[in-house]
Amino acid sequence: MSSTEPLRVGPPPSRPVAEPAGPRHLSQENWARARAMVALYPEPRSALIPLCHLAQEQDGWLTPGGMEDVAALVGVTPAEVYGTATFYDMLHTEQVGTYLVSICTNIACLLGGAADLLEHAESSLGVNAGGTTADGVVTLEEAECLADCDRVPCVQVNHRFVGAQTPESFDALVAELRAGGRPDEIPAHGTLNRVARDAGLTAEPARVASERAAMAEAQAQRGPAAEVGAAGQSGGRG
Numbered sequence: 001m002s003s004t005e006p007l008r009v010g011p012p013p014s015r016p017v018a019e020p021a022g023p024r025h026l027s028q029e030n031w032a033r034a035r036a037m038v039a040l041y042p043e044p045r046s047a048l049i050p051l052c053h054l055a056q057e058q059d060g061w062l063t064p065g066g067m068e069d070v071a072a073l074v075g076v077t078p079a080e081v082y083g084t085a086t087f088y089d090m091l092h093t094e095q096v097g098t099y100l101v102s103i104c105t106n107i108a109c110l111l112g113g114a115a116d117l118l119e120h121a122e123s124s125l126g127v128n129a130g131g132t133t134a135d136g137v138v139t140l141e142e143a144e145c146l147a148d149c150d151r152v153p154c155v156q157v158n159h160r161f162v163g164a165q166t167p168e169s170f171d172a173l174v175a176e177l178r179a180g181g182r183p184d185e186i187p188a189h190g191t192l193n194r195v196a197r198d199a200g201l202t203a204e205p206a207r208v209a210s211e212r213a214a215m216a217e218a219q220a221q222r223g224p225a226a227e228v229g230a231a232g233q234s235g236g237r238g
């Protein structure tokens with residue numbers, strides 16, 4: 001850089017994105033969804049994370065082929081996609097089980113018995129945290145605070161809260177997952193968005209109202225303790 005050239009700060013300028021030839025790995029349907037996602041953003045590379053989730057939704061994890069397609073769509077290299085994905089806990093660049101079971105061991109959950117629960121889970125599943133059971137059904141994960149500190153120890157399956165668990169209820173939960181899971185409550189791993197955004201940065205009011213009503217109903221079913229926690233959370237999280 002010459003001494004007269006101004007110092008550049010901020011992200012590197014976007015490279016022009018060549019029109020991608022077509023999917024090498026993504027399904028035609030997901031390729032079309034991906035193209036629509038890219039169109040939502042002023043800069044194609046801004047769609048990188050949503051596209052990673054889309055590719056993960058297809059395969060259950062972010063495969064090399066999926067990363068290649070994402071790279072082609074946003075005009076970066078597959079290595080850049082990989083480098084970005086490895087920064088985020090919710091993106092998996094190695095295969096995980098059908099169900100990703102996350103046990104929080106942060107402070108509130110630790111005080112509520114998370115260490116004992118994790119030890120029990122490792123023993124009953126026969127894998128250490130980070131491992132996948134031999135049948136490929138469960139990947140056990142030790143997680144940081146999952147933001148549900150009023151129900152400890154907090155457990156998620158495929159990033160959906162399943163409530164505080166005891167060793168006994170944990171085993172029952174795993175048995176239920178092995179028997180087919182809770183399809184209405186727990187989607188396949190990688191599925192984060194229940195409502196796909198399909199136009200700009202807006203959402204259909206009726207869909208928003210429907211989602212909020214469902215959330216309120218789920219909250220009511222959790223009982224008074226959840227309401228106390230929710231009130232505290234709404235104050236704490238702004």
Ligand code: FES
Nearest residue numbers: 104109146148149
């Ligand atoms: S400390 Fe476990 S959910 Fe917050």
